[in-house]
Amino acid sequence: MSRTILLVDDDRRVTRAMSVTLGEVAPWEILVANSGREALAVLAANPVDVIVSDEGMPDMRGSDLLCHVRREYPDTMRIILTGKGNLATAIHAVNEAAIYRFLTKPCRTDDLRDTIESALQARSERPQPADAEAGVQLDEALASVWMAFQPIISMQAGRAIGYEALVRTHHPVLSDPMLLLGAAERLGRVPEVDLHILERVAGEVAGAPPDSLLFVNLHPRSLDEPSLYTAKNSLAAVAERVVIEITERASIDSIPDVLDKIKALRALGFRIAIDDLGAGYSGLTSLLSLKPEFAKFDKELTQRLPDSPTHRKLVRWLEVLCRDLGLRTIAEGVETREQRDALMVLGCDHLQGYLFARPQNGFIAVDPRI
Ligand code: G
Ligand code: MN
Numbered sequence: 001m002s003r004t005i006l007l008v009d010d011d012r013r014v015t016r017a018m019s020v021t022l023g024e025v026a027p028w029e030i031l032v033a034n035s036g037r038e039a040l041a042v043l044a045a046n047p048v049d050v051i052v053s054d055e056g057m058p059d060m061r062g063s064d065l066l067c068h069v070r071r072e073y074p075d076t077m078r079i080i081l082t083g084k085g086n087l088a089t090a091i092h093a094v095n096e097a098a099i100y101r102f103l104t105k106p107c108r109t110d111d112l113r114d115t116i117e118s119a120l121q122a123r124s125e126r127p128q129p130a131d132a133e134a135g136v137q138l139d140e141a142l143a144s145v146w147m148a149f150q151p152i153i154s155m156q157a158g159r160a161i162g163y164e165a166l167v168r169t170h171h172p173v174l175s176d177p178m179l180l181l182g183a184a185e186r187l188g189r190v191p192e193v194d195l196h197i198l199e200r201v202a203g204e205v206a207g208a209p210p211d212s213l214l215f216v217n218l219h220p221r222s223l224d225e226p227s228l229y230t231a232k233n234s235l236a237a238v239a240e241r242v243v244i245e246i247t248e249r250a251s252i253d254s255i256p257d258v259l260d261k262i263k264a265l266r267a268l269g270f271r272i273a274i275d276d277l278g279a280g281y282s283g284l285t286s287l288l289s290l291k292p293e294f295a296k297f298d299k300e301l302t303q304r305l306p307d308s309p310t311h312r313k314l315v316r317w318l319e320v321l322c323r324d325l326g327l328r329t330i331a332e333g334v335e336t337r338e339q340r341d342a343l344m345v346l347g348c349d350h351l352q353g354y355l356f357a358r359p360q361n362g363f364i365a366v367d368p369r370i
Pocket of ligand 1: 276353
């Protein structure tokens with residue numbers, strides 16, 4: 001079976017030279033992309049066995065691209081090939097994107113070929129549960145799903161205004177939510193898993209403080225699921241209390257008729273939040289086109305605030321923009337008092353993070369003056 005390799009580098013001369021020389025010494029189909037965005041489009045259209053990405057690209061760091069690949073295409077082996085490798089990049093790439101190798105330029109064609117070959121070999125040796133077995137595991141995991149809730153605090157109100165529902169399982173293999181969603185993706189069962197989660201959340205609504213909102217994550221792919229718009233969506237009955245979070249990490253643009261789907265959710269009474277704003281590369285398009293009620297700043301933004309004037313500028317600017325657009329902001333990942341204080345100075349009132357409470361069973365009340 002022919003293998004497909006995707007080479008990503010913002011320098012066209014590099015991808016051109018690499019694809020030619022690699023094509024001469026290896027039997028693979030070689031695709032190229034010259035930006036992170038282009039790489040995502042190629043991935044969406046083609047199964048890719050190995051991706052080799054540059055790190056420093058204008059629109060997206062290679063390691064961030066590979067984090068996304070890990071999440072969305074976990075079977076694609078990931079390699080970084082960079083001329084400017086440093087320790088922080090390598091740590092990020094290894095820990096977050098779980099890359100197979102970190103290579104530095106210049107890299108001989110033979111070495112690159114050997115590395116790709118060994119990546120393909122390593123993948124084939126990985127224990128792959130048969131689909132049937134994976135399906136059974138997913139069923140078991142779904143049966144043991146429970147919902148954790150993490151408060152979202154209003155500093156001004158001095159209390160939680162809502163809770164984000166986060167999926168958890170007791171399953172021995174699919175214990176991590178990322179593994180659960182990864183399995184659902186491989187098996188094409190994402191919408192089913194999401195509907196199941198919505199049902200679990202619906203079962204808990206009665207226990208939430210009466211005036212609080214419930215924030216629920218929805219995989220963009222689930223927007224294609226017709227039952228989301230019917231009574232099969234267990235939260236439809238309490239839609240006024242529910243904010244649906246859609247991540248900015250995946251490219252929302254790739255969902256057909258996404259605006260109509262969001263409109264349909266609104267017509268049912270749901271509100272919309274853009275999740276992980278500032279994490280990725282999809283720019284601000286979704287903020288402007290989806291007109292959400294809430295924007296959630298990614299934890300990386302929050303966590304870099306105390307040390308980075310640039311990030312403070314970005315958050316200040318986002319705050320102004322969001323206020324202008326009439327939407328409320330929520331900062332995620334608040335772990336320290338310094339981060340909380342920096343956010344408050346920038347006018348961000350709604351905060352969420354370990355500083356206040358970890359996601360946990362039930363709806364806890366929190367004192368924000370921690
Ligand atoms: O992508 P999304 O924003 O839905 O991610 C929520 C995830 O972030 C959950 O898995 C949750 O457990 C985690 N989380 C919540 N608060 C914090 C925090 O303060 N720090 C970090 N590192 N993770 C957090
Ligand atoms: Mn979220």
